Amino acid sequence: MKVIRYLTILFFSVFLIYLYHTHKLGIYIHPRYFNFTLVMSVIAAIFSLLGLIVELKNSKLSIDLKYIIGLVISIYIASQVTIGYLLVLLFIFLNNRKNKLFKLGSISNLFVIIAISVMLVFPTKTLGSVTFDQRSIDLNTLNTTNEEKISFGIDSSKYNISDWIKSKSINPNLSEYVGKSVDVEGFVYKMDGYPKNTFLVARFVVTCCAVDARPIGLPVESKELENLKADDWIRVKGKFEIRTILDVEDIVIVPDSIEKVNMPSNPYLY
């Protein structure tokens, strides 16, 4: 049982190190935690490896050879026919009493098993339109701290979506934005009730981890919408114009070009 526990710790720490190494940590947490996460997971990995060595040295772990052969055969059959997975389960189940290795035990372990299988099976993906739907009420209410207000530059050519929305909350005079050129990246979000050919180029803003991601977006008016799917990542270059959307005047990007891009390695804004 202890071996399994050490393996579990090892799995979690290796998973974190893997995420760090492949630059996927950014999908889950804010960059300020990256180094801390790496250090802690390396420590946990070392501890669990040491523990494994100590355990395996001391234990008289004897696994039935017949059991191993049976398991291999049933896994082979299972890989040929889908329903054969039942066979593997049945085999493990019948042998459970003798070999405690696969004793899955109490329900409280269930969620650890779920977590591990989710980490193994599901692709690492950022949040998308579905979560945007669910949270869209707090759209475009980014507040700024005083320090940020002071550090805001005059050069707006490198502004991302969050910068534009912050600057709109500091200076809500829409006419000043008309004609300014925009160059932003984000994913396509099709907003309910928007006029024809209008959609949002959207991002999530994260302060801690994906759990607190808040959606923001700038409206874009373009006929290209037909060629775009929700959640496609795009780069929009264009200029701001004033339009009335949902009975409110707002600035809208009228693009010169829309190109499809790959998801950036830091999908969220901070």
Place this chain on the structure above:
Amino acid sequence: MLSKYFKKYFLFVLLIVLTLFVFAYQNLGLKDYLTYSKEGAYFISKLVDFTTLFISIIVEALPFVILGVLVSVLVALFVKESFILRILPKNRILSHIIVSLLGIFMPVCECGNIPVARRLISKGFSVSHSITFLLAAPILNPITFLSTWEAFSYDKSIAVIRIVSAFFIANIIGIILSFKRNQQELLNEKFVHENCEIEHDHKISLKSALHIFESEFSEVIKLLCFGAFIAALSQSFIPREVILQLGQNPILSVLVMIALAFIISICSNVDAFFALSYSNTFTSGSILSFLIFGPMIDIKILSMMKSTYKTKLLVIVTSLVFLFSLLIGLLVNYIS
């Protein structure tokens, strides 16, 4: 009898159901339904977003859990029981006040504090001390204070009210609990049992360090996964719009922000920046209740506290924290 049976075969039944699902997916047209129909595609993206939230909670909390477990190993090996009994004053009120300030030396998130609290209990902390520690440490620490100060730089009183009320709530609840005679009764039996085992051999050796590390980690990770699952589930299936439409009502807004803090389970060190984004649409009392309630109680922490305390105690603590944060939120809304 039935529950024993249920426990034994639950996982097996679950695995069979999963296998049947895989079979249906590949052979009975479920795959086509999920890939090509509109509802199917929606369900899949919902599921994928759910997994992202689920893993994100675990990934965010794990480093803090590891740090907490490391500190608890150090406490277990190097802190003598007599030492804690010596430095803690005999006075009920004074001792709780000192415990509530420990967070200054342990400025990590709430989930890192739980393994430490478990170890401190076995070193002579009473249950009431440990509850005061758990409630106070996430808020009464330099990082949380600075981030709140920075986030709400336009209204410094928020940071001050937050830290002062956390201090009082943690102490009042701890002192109330300290009147319970037999503190051990408030602990989970399983925890008491394991504690005896660990305390039995407290030789300073690599082996005992590894043993404590492994048993603490496994105990906490189980409940972290459970808490993360429930929190992610409630986040992806309770629309936030339902919650957030009530922002300007002085009473409802407070209740809503407490509910949000309960399900969202984010780290106390940075939750001020998150709360900041609601400060336009929500009353300042409700923002404060969020900042006070969230670090003390949420789905994830409750689930992790379950490893140590009896459910009865958790219900009492949760309701007290709830009432206090409600009170503060309402006071701020009606006075200012």
